Amino acid sequence: MSDFINERKKRIQEFKARFFSKGKNKPIDIPDGLFVKCDECGTALYEKELEQKLSVCPNCGHHFRIGARKRITITVDPNSFCEMDSDLSSLNPLEMPDYEVKLESAKKLTHQSDAFVCGKATIQGYPCFIGVLDSYFMMGSMGSVVGEKVTRLIEAATEARTPLIIFSASGGARMQEGILSLMQMAKTAGALYYLNEAGVLFISILTNPTTGGVAASFASLGDINIAEKSSTIGFAGARVIKQTIKQDLPPHFQTAQFQLEHGQVDLVLSRHEIKATLAKLLLFHGGEHV
Template sequence: MSDFISERKKRIQEFKERFLNIGKNKPIDIPDGLFVKCDECGAALYEKELEQKLSVCPNCGHHFRIGARKRITITVDPNTFCEVDQDLTSTNPLEMPDYELKMESAKKLTHQNEAFVGGSATIFGYPCYIGVLDSYFMMGSMGSVVGEKVTRLIERATKDKRPLILFSASGGARMQEGILSLMQMAKTSGALYYLNQAGVLFISVMTNPTTGGVAASFASLGDINIAEKTATIGFAGARVIKQTIKQDLPPHFQTAEFQLDKGQVDLVLSRHDIRPTLAKLLLFHGGQHV
């Protein structure tokens, strides 16, 4: 019996020394940003692996938000993007408090002058004009400069008769610019009318989120409307709509799949499939290699 007790004490002591003696076991130093938590399934994802998967969760398929520059990089052919109108920047026409501070903060965060980046490029060798809204710049809101940059890109595509691709990621019109922001809905839509009259292809790609004035204008006017998986698409927020109409909303309201079922979009694609699908559409509509 005494031997059993002695052996038991020995094992307990060994356990304490190996696992409970904090002084002898140094904590592991894990660098910040090494892992990212998925907002959908809560999985801890290795950041480098997530980058390789185009910021799509390998466990649940959730599509993380990405900036305009990264979107362009994963969509167009390497070293073919030529940006235009990059020097345009907003003022404060209504003299809204703190608007300049918010703009400067957004510029530092994204290294851009505005929430829209556009220019010419090729996709699998097919030339096009491409523009992307950046949700990291004041939630991709459409102010007077964003509307102007979108319109100028549309006009370039019309003049050169080159296909236009616009990626939307926006919370809507920029409230700090009031009516000057809201009028961009009409301006961009009017420019698309002339693009259509010229017989030029326009592909709209709606990413998460595409809402408000952007969803109610150029984002919904594509000859082909594509939604990225897990994107939220709609005008007003679901909570606001429910409070207004005093009715329960359908399941999965404003999801990409819901919009496909109701005919608002033509395709719902994973981020991995967008680039090759765009190339096929450009080829199908008469694209020529450069």
């Protein structure tokens, strides 16, 4: 038995000397951020390849969240985007503790003044006004600046009689601004009333997540409501709803597909389909190619 043990030790030492000797077979140093794990299927994805696929998992089709700037880049024609109201920034009207710190942190992370980026652009040659909520800026929450920028964008589209497109990604109203935040729901909805009276097309795209006050206002008021795949769409969270109505909820009841089946949205599209679909809709509704 001792001979067997000694023989095993000898082989282990030979293995170590061969594969772990100095200068040989050093551990591979993999830089941080080189691979990304899919939240849905757990697959490790090469980050550059994932970006080429518009941040959609090639294994299961899960749509990763993307920022407002990237969304605009993959949606509009190159060099066609002209930004509006980029200098507007939130204050702290209620003097909430640490609110300024959170705003500064979000600004540094996104390189934006607030959670909404908007302007005029073309999509395959068709002009439109476009706005995008950025979930990386305080979860795309709607404060007074976001509501003001959305309203100004709607008014610009109404005056120019040019189609309006808004991508929503939000956790809802920004609680640090209290009633001033909640007022933006009525404000944006009122502006959309005049857009509708002017006969101007409004396409709303609901991405992951679209919830709270944004879902309860302008995000759900499109002439055409489109949901991006993998999106969570609803007003309150599942736990809050269950506690309120005292009933079990249907499985996946806040998914994009569930919303389509129950008439809350008109289309569910993958990220790869959205740009071409928007161009077709602009054409069908009398868009003039420039």
